[in-house]
Amino acid sequence: MKNDFTFDETDRLIVAELRKNGRATNQQIAERLGLTATTVSSRIRRMEDANQLRVVAVSDFAAHGYDVLMQLAIEVDSRPASEVAHELAQFPEVFAVHIVTGRYDIDALLVLHDFTDMTHFVLDQLSSIRGIRKITPSIAVDILRYKFDVAPIETRD
Structure with a gap:
C-alpha cells in the first residue's frame, strides 16, 4: 500500500510545537497556532496513522x-x-x-x-x-x- 501522505505547513507547525514541548496539550498548541484543538488532534492522529509522527518520551541517562x-x-x-x-x-x-x-x-x-x-x-x-x-x-x-x-x-x- 502506497503512502500518499504529505506534510503541509500546518503539520510542520504542529510538529515544531511538539518538538518544543512534547507534553503540550492539543489546546495549548491550538492557541499558539490559531487553530482549534479538534484540528490539532485530528492532524496529529492523521500523521500518526500514516507513520509520519510518533510522540515519545526521552529519558536522560x-x-x-x-x-x-x-x-x-x-x-x-x-x-x-x-x-x-x-x-x-x-x-x-x-x-x-x-x-x-x-x-x-x-x-x-x-x-x-x-x-x-x-x-x-x-x-x-x-x-x-x-x-x-x-x-x-x-x-x-x-x-x-x-x-x-x-x-x-x-x-x-
Whole structure:
C-alpha cells in the first residue's frame, strides 16, 4: 500500500510545537497556532496513522544513574547478523542496535551504571550470544549533542 501522505505547513507547525514541548496539550498548541484543538488532534492522529509522527518520551541517562555510554562495533561469524542483533536488542542496557555495512556487522549503543557493570555485561551477557566473533567497544567521554528530533520534515519534489 502506497503512502500518499504529505506534510503541509500546518503539520510542520504542529510538529515544531511538539518538538518544543512534547507534553503540550492539543489546546495549548491550538492557541499558539490559531487553530482549534479538534484540528490539532485530528492532524496529529492523521500523521500518526500514516507513520509520519510518533510522540515519545526521552529519558536522560544520567538522571537515571547511568554514567557510562558505550558503543559496540560487532563482527559476526557463523550466524546471520540479524539474529545476533535481535538477541542483543533484548538486553535492557542496549537502547539502539543497527545492522550496518562496512567493517562491522552490528553497531550497538548501551548504557551502564558504572564501569564495574562493564565486566558483567561483556563477560556474562555478551558471551551468551552465539556468533559474535569480535567486539570493539568505544566509551563516550563527552556528549556534545543528544537530540532525537533531527529527522527533517520536508517534501520531495
